[in-house]
Amino acid sequence: MAAAKVVATRWIHYWATSKRYRVGRNCVRAYTAMMSPPSKAVVYEQHGSPDKVTRVVEMAPVEVKENDVCVKMLAAPINPSDINRIEGVYPVRPQPPAVGGYEGVGEVYAVGSAVKVLSPGDRVIPFPPSFGTWQSYIVKDQSVWNKIHQETPIEYAATVSVNPLTAFAMLQDFVRLNPGDTIVQNGATSIVGQCIIQLALTQGVHSINIIRDRPGADGVKENLRKLGADQVYTESQLEVKNIKDMLGGLPEPVLGFNCVGGNAASLVLKFMRNGGTMVTYGGMSKKPVTVSTSSFIFKDLSLRGFWLQKLMSTDKASECRNMIDELLYLMHDGKIKYEMELVPFDDFHSALDTALGKQGSRPKQVLIY
Amino acid sequence: MAAAKVVATRWIHYWATSKRYRVGRNCVRAYTAMMSPPSKAVVYEQHGSPDKVTRVVEMAPVEVKENDVCVKMLAAPINPSDINRIEGVYPVRPQPPAVGGYEGVGEVYAVGSAVKVLSPGDRVIPFPPSFGTWQSYIVKDQSVWNKIHQETPIEYAATVSVNPLTAFAMLQDFVRLNPGDTIVQNGATSIVGQCIIQLALTQGVHSINIIRDRPGADGVKENLRKLGADQVYTESQLEVKNIKDMLGGLPEPVLGFNCVGGNAASLVLKFMRNGGTMVTYGGMSKKPVTVSTSSFIFKDLSLRGFWLQKLMSTDKASECRNMIDELLYLMHDGKIKYEMELVPFDDFHSALDTALGKQGSRPKQVLIY
Numbered sequence: 004m005a006a007a008k009v010v011a012t013r014w015i016h017y018w019a020t021s022k023r024y025r026v027g028r029n030c031v032r033a034y035t036a037m038m039s040p041p042s043k044a045v046v047y048e049q050h051g052s053p054d055k056v057t058r059v060v061e062m063a064p065v066e067v068k069e070n071d072v073c074v075k076m077l078a079a080p081i082n083p084s085d086i087n088r089i090e091g092v093y094p095v096r097p098q099p100p101a102v103g104g105y106e107g108v109g110e111v112y113a114v115g116s117a118v119k120v121l122s123p124g125d126r127v128i129p130f131p132p133s134f135g136t137w138q139s140y141i142v143k144d145q146s147v148w149n150k151i152h153q154e155t156p157i158e159y160a161a162t163v164s165v166n167p168l169t170a171f172a173m174l175q176d177f178v179r180l181n182p183g184d185t186i187v188q189n190g191a192t193s194i195v196g197q198c199i200i201q202l203a204l205t206q207g208v209h210s211i212n213i214i215r216d217r218p219g220a221d222g223v224k225e226n227l228r229k230l231g232a233d234q235v236y237t238e239s240q241l242e243v244k245n246i247k248d249m250l251g252g253l254p255e256p257v258l259g260f261n262c263v264g265g266n267a268a269s270l271v272l273k274f275m276r277n278g279g280t281m282v283t284y285g286g287m288s289k290k291p292v293t294v295s296t297s298s299f300i301f302k303d304l305s306l307r308g309f310w311l312q313k314l315m316s317t318d319k320a321s322e323c324r325n326m327i328d329e330l331l332y333l334m335h336d337g338k339i340k341y342e343m344e345l346v347p348f349d350d351f352h353s354a355l356d357t358a359l360g361k362q363g364s365r366p367k368q369v370l371i372y
Numbered sequence: 373m374a375a376a377k378v379v380a381t382r383w384i385h386y387w388a389t390s391k392r393y394r395v396g397r398n399c400v401r402a403y404t405a406m407m408s409p410p411s412k413a414v415v416y417e418q419h420g421s422p423d424k425v426t427r428v429v430e431m432a433p434v435e436v437k438e439n440d441v442c443v444k445m446l447a448a449p450i451n452p453s454d455i456n457r458i459e460g461v462y463p464v465r466p467q468p469p470a471v472g473g474y475e476g477v478g479e480v481y482a483v484g485s486a487v488k489v490l491s492p493g494d495r496v497i498p499f500p501p502s503f504g505t506w507q508s509y510i511v512k513d514q515s516v517w518n519k520i521h522q523e524t525p526i527e528y529a530a531t532v533s534v535n536p537l538t539a540f541a542m543l544q545d546f547v548r549l550n551p552g553d554t555i556v557q558n559g560a561t562s563i564v565g566q567c568i569i570q571l572a573l574t575q576g577v578h579s580i581n582i583i584r585d586r587p588g589a590d591g592v593k594e595n596l597r598k599l600g601a602d603q604v605y606t607e608s609q610l611e612v613k614n615i616k617d618m619l620g621g622l623p624e625p626v627l628g629f630n631c632v633g634g635n636a637a638s639l640v641l642k643f644m645r646n647g648g649t650m651v652t653y654g655g656m657s658k659k660p661v662t663v664s665t666s667s668f669i670f671k672d673l674s675l676r677g678f679w680l681q682k683l684m685s686t687d688k689a690s691e692c693r694n695m696i697d698e699l700l701y702l703m704h705d706g707k708i709k710y711e712m713e714l715v716p717f718d719d720f721h722s723a724l725d726t727a728l729g730k731q732g733s734r735p736k737q738v739l740i741y
Contacts (some may be wrong), residue, residue, distance in 0.1 A: 094666075094670045264665050282668075283665055283668035283669060284668075284669060285665065285669070286664075286665025286666070286669075289665075291662045291663055291664045291665065292662070292663045292664075292665070292668070293660050293661070293662045293663075294660055294661045294662075294663070294675070295655075295660045295661075296633050296652055296654065296655025296658075296660065296661070297463075297655070298677070299651075299652035299653075299661070299675065299676065299677025299678075300652060300653060300654070300655075300677045300678065300679045301463045301677075301679060302677070303677055303679065303682060304677065305674065305675070305676050305677075306663070306668065306674065306675035306676075307668065307674050307675075308667070308668025308669045308670075308671070308672055308673065308674075309668075309669065310669045310670060310672065313672060
């Protein structure tokens with residue numbers, strides 16, 4: 004950290020010098036290229052098991068061009084999709100050699116000469132999320148960076164763009180929900196699941212939540228209820244003849260979310276009301292979704308999928324930017340919360356092992372730079 | 373038939389008499405109830421195996437009230453859903469005792485005094501389709517009956533409202549198709565399947581068709597190609613690594629139809645292009661539809677269901693009426709055709725056995741009155 008500061012000071016000197024030349028003496032440019040500080044990054048040179056192919060390396064300073072912004076990263080999470088990208092099994096991924104990571108939060112360190120809307124010290128996130136956030140300094144075009152308020156805790160700002168945004172967008176995109184409606188979901192303990200519960204609550208929408216059978220299920224249920232879950236069941240509790248008995252007085256769900264597949268997806272479908280929509284956004288059990296013919300014909304269910312990365316490539320990306328602001332507001336206000344473990348960036352491989360499940364079920368790992 | 377004519381003549385006499393009284397002497401009504409001729413009908417008094425619970429019985433004449441129309445039926449098919457209704461396994465069905473059948477064509481025999489738009493001799497179909505068409509004379513409110521042109525062969529008029537309309541509505545309801553697009557379907561030899569091929573052709577839309585492996589598959593393929601099918605494959609032909617090789621130069625399908633389930637549904641999904649929609653309207657294999665998580669998330673497939681009977685209860689019923697007209701026109705023009713077997717109504721139980729599959733795979737059975 005101390006070394007980085009020295010470098011930073013030196014870099015600012017370059018920057019000030021070059022700017023003075025360009026502003027004050029337009030006709031004669033004594034051009035000094037702006038360079039970022041050297042940076043530490045998690046890189047992989049080939050696809051494979053992340054604990055084998057990733058290395059933390061020193062990156063040489065890079066030029067900050069006139070439309071670039073150099074950001075000192077503050078925090079970035081390890082998401083399952085980050086792992087899948089390194090493994091090479093994610094459909095959209097950078098070509099190795101590449102720096103890992105896809106979302107995060109940082110502070111503007113310096114800006115190129117043509118950058119007007121951002122200034123050093125601004126808190127920013129890359130949005131739409133962008134490859135290579137596992138890096139202490141990042142230089143990218145100004146269009147990548149979005150200013151956010153300083154007050155949001157950095158671990159929330161670092162993680163807002165993937166899981167909470169997925170929850171928010173899925174609640175908006177498929178069915179027009181009204182206060183009093185019900186949604187049903189499996190994988191309710193995931194961050195997306197927890198955000199769905201809390202976001203539904205802010206809209207007056209009830210939630211029925213399905214979790215897997217596990218030791219300590221009662222404590223898990225209690226935690227989800229504290230977040231606002233109306234009903235929480237383990238899968239085995241739902242092996243009943245008439246699932247409508249488990250509604251507990253709620254209306255039948257008009258919208259369902261599936262991130263598990265297999266039996267857990269069938270349970271979501273069983274709860275749903277005629278004409279409802281189930282959205283699949285994950286497949287944690289690695290089992291497919293199985294649907295009876297009559298669910299389609301007589302129950303008129305629609306099955307859809309959601310992929311944030313696709314949404315980002317459409318004209319809905321700007322709507323998503325507004326959702327991010329609202330999410331950060333809710334996070335600042337304590338209306339959206341979820342558990343995370345903050346890990347120093349230097350302990351990357353330990354955090355990675357945890358994210359890979361080597362320590363069993365643990366909270367989201369967030370790297371702090 | 374001769375007896376029926378005698379009755380009919382008598383009935384017309386009643387009708388003329390009563391009408392004269394009502395029109396000419398409003399104040400003093402010498403009311404003579406209009407009665408239909410006696411009728412033969414296929415009735416069942418309880419749900420069960422259709423060959424066990426159905427009986428052909430003589431029905432007593434019924435009163436034709438002022439808004440009623442009495443129709444002499446000409447033809448009505450035995451559809452799988454008719455069988456399911458008798459079995460008691462169809463979600464919407466009349467309460468026994470009931471007369472079988474759901475669609476058909478007839479000729480107006482006589483009309484109630486308040487009926488202005490229909491006259492004896494008019495060719496009519498019940499639309500939306502309506503329970504109880506396996507009956508030689510039917511008396512129902514005038515709103516049930518829709519006049520059609522006389523020229524359509526009666527076996528097509530009798531069968532237009534379920535299978536061809538399903539095909540037409542499904543091609544309209546889910547995806548906006550443009551000329552040059554491709555659809556893919558399984559169960560392509562069904563009447564719906566054959567209509568999909570022919571209707572797609574009229575819209576300049578290509579079709580990829582999947583049939584089950586069977587003796588004589590080559591002849592079946594040839595017949596479907598004659599109807600306009602671009603590609604026809606048996607399921608086993610599609611057990612290939614890259615199904616895109618089987619497109620034969622066609623664009624990837626944007627819309628798929630599944631009336632089989634199981635492997636045949638998976639083959640439809642494999643063919644589909646990103647963002648496509650598969651519509652399930654039947655489950656002939658009695659196997660569910662199984663879908664991978666990535667089909668939903670990364671391929672962005674939508675899975676929907678179609679049920680004509682539900683569509684009829686919505687405000688789309690009037691659109692369907694227009695589709696019927698167009699279908700009848702295409703049928704008259706020979707642009708939609710499919711094989712049927714015409715069976716005298718008196719041989720109902722023989723036709724029923726055929727429809728139940730006791731003679732193996734045979735064309736649609738259409739009762740002729």
